[in-house]
Amino acid sequence: MCRTLLPCLAFGLSLASAAEPISLGSRRELFVDKLLIDQMEGATLRLHHPESAGSAVKFDQPWEGRFSAYITVIHNDEAKKYQMYYRGNAGFKDGTTGEVTCYAESADGKTWVKPKLGLHEINGSKDNNVMLANLAPYTHNFAPFIDKRPGVPKEQRYKALAGLGGKYGGLSAFVSADGLHWQKMQEKAVITKGAFDSQNVSFWSEAEQCYVAYFRVFTGGGVDEKTWKPKGVRWVSRATSKDFLTWTDAVQMTCDQPLVDHIYISQTNPYFNAPHHYISTAARYMPGKAVLDEETKKELAADTKAYPALIKDCSEAVLMTSRAGTTAYNRSFMEGFVRPGSDLHNWTSRSNYPACGVVRTGPAEMSLFVERSYGQTAAWLERLTLRVDGFASLHADYAEAAMVTKPFTFTGKALHLNLSTGAAGSVAVEILDAAGKPLPGFTLADCQAVSYDSIDRVIAWKAGSDVSALAGKPVRLRWVLRDADVFSFRFE
Structure with a gap:
């Protein structure tokens, strides 16, 4: 040498x-x-940059649809299975009863099945994978996790935050013993200050010994009521709790780079191999950046007619990190983490949004999941892989x-x-x-x-x-x- x-x-x-x-x-x-x-x-x-491992889930059921989103992937160590939660939405307005929460599971994190849960009747049958229904607005962005706090009661082994702001009140706390049957911890919302029309994530922090939540805000304090344009950019705030019910006041995250990106979802979670590192496979949203040519726009317009604005923007995944106990994001890497790629269907608004959760799927492999072809008939979820620790x-x-x-x-x-x-x-x-x-x-x-x-x-x-x-x-x-x-x- x-x-x-x-x-x-x-x-x-x-x-x-x-x-x-x-x-x-x-x-x-x-x-x-x-x-x-x-x-x-x-x-x-x-x-x-992660490499494609092919399709994980196709959102091809009538109750799932082209607007399926806000995905959470969990590795259940005790049950030796992987669990997936996501919104099903075939075109209903945000926060309405047409939105449902769906469930899938896997033995290896690679091949996924949609079990017939028999919990809710959809289109005259209970043969579906719908976990929550008729529970608006919580089915809009239901984001569970397994609570690994020592001594947590079995009936509260799973927890979730869900809800919308404004007239809906904010984020409410839910608990479950099995991850399928849920109930509110209390009627009143537990976090009320924020812009929650997004996936708002929470977890038990082994490093901090408390619950931590990351949720969407606007750096300028909200949106203009006349134009509905955001004040500032979409960004992230954080709060903590000892009991999942009483939360500290929200603290807007700082960053080592100027706040010029719209970060639509942060997907901040402890990394399984180093839980003091919080990894954010976040979505960078580029409003008004339309890159498709006119011919392609016309081609996609036929498929996105329910939401023509999809062809006016684009988005991708970026990597941000934080450390336990801090209120700062590090952005050593401003470039795209998961790019839209060569498929024109991914150069549309809100495509390429990552799921919450990076999970180990082999001795030297970990997987993350990214939405593709959002808002289109062929909407699906792609599995991507990296070597363990390989961000x-x-x-x-x-x-x-x-x-x-x-x-x-x-x-x-x-x-x-x-x-x-x-x-x-x-x-x-x-x-x-x-x-x-x-x-x-x-x-x-x-x-x-x-x-x-x-x-x-x-x-x-x-x-x-x-x-x-x-x-x-x-x-x-x-x-x-x-x-x-x-x-x-x-x-x-």
Whole structure:
């Protein structure tokens, strides 16, 4: 391995001093933000785009329809199954009784079935997958989660927020024992200040030890009552609760980038492999940006006649992140995460909106789901895949590059990496003290550089992989890499 960057890193970079080292413990860190990064030379943070795994669900039943939306995907560890919830809407006005909440499930997160629940009569039959009906406005945006709070009563194992603002009052709290039969926790809405005509998500935060909700607002305070145009842009606020009934006042999320995008749904959720990282596979809505030519517009107009405005806008998925306990989004990656692609049917308003929930669907694979052809006869849900932890990476091209972290403390005996290199590539790690001085036995010259592709590779030096002697002491990591991506690391 080339060592050309060692002198530069040892003597050329000015490392920032940290008043207090960051406490990592044994948690997994993803390269989705720059919280731990002090200096980079030639290295970058790279966004990775998910790959298509084909159709997951077609919204082809009469009670589902072209406006099926606001999807939630859950991995039920105890029942060893995946569960999906979504709005069925064949063209009814928002918040009316024509909207229903549908249910699907899967044994592997890949092949989905719509069970005949027998709960509600639709078109003269109960042979359907409708979970909630005649429950407007809550069926507009019902978004459940499994409550993993220790000691939660069995009858409240599932929870959800749902509802609309204005005359509808706001978001109400629902509970269920089985995820299929639901009841309100109380009649009165629990969150009342916001613009809730969207998917509003909530969850139990293991990291914060409270319930957290993310919901839609307008940065300018609402919409103009005459023109119905938004004041400012669509954005996100957050509130917390200890009991799911009494919530703190909403706090508008800040961002490290100017608030110029309309973020229609945030889909903010703890990442299953690192729950202190909140991942937002959000929808970026581009009002008034019509990119289709006139011939294509005419072709689609016949299929979208119930809602001709669909051909006047476009949208895509973007990646935002936050950390437990903060009210700030990080947007290291402003580019599209899931683009509309070459299918003209996805260059329409509200297509490409992601489902809430990133779930593991294989030893090294995770899946997310995105709506396609919204508002059209062939509306469907696509499954997309990434490697586990693979949202973004610390990246180096063929030329050798480096990164030095801020000081931190850790617990554990070994340094584990999720990494991928080319055949000519490699990753090496040097451990420094807080001042940036290489520690004996853990220098770059001692490190056994890795050339491989693995979601869990232990780094070793000449004396082995045991780093327990450094646990609890302020250290830095110096990464030297070439033709490589490092997706995450942890000490264990």
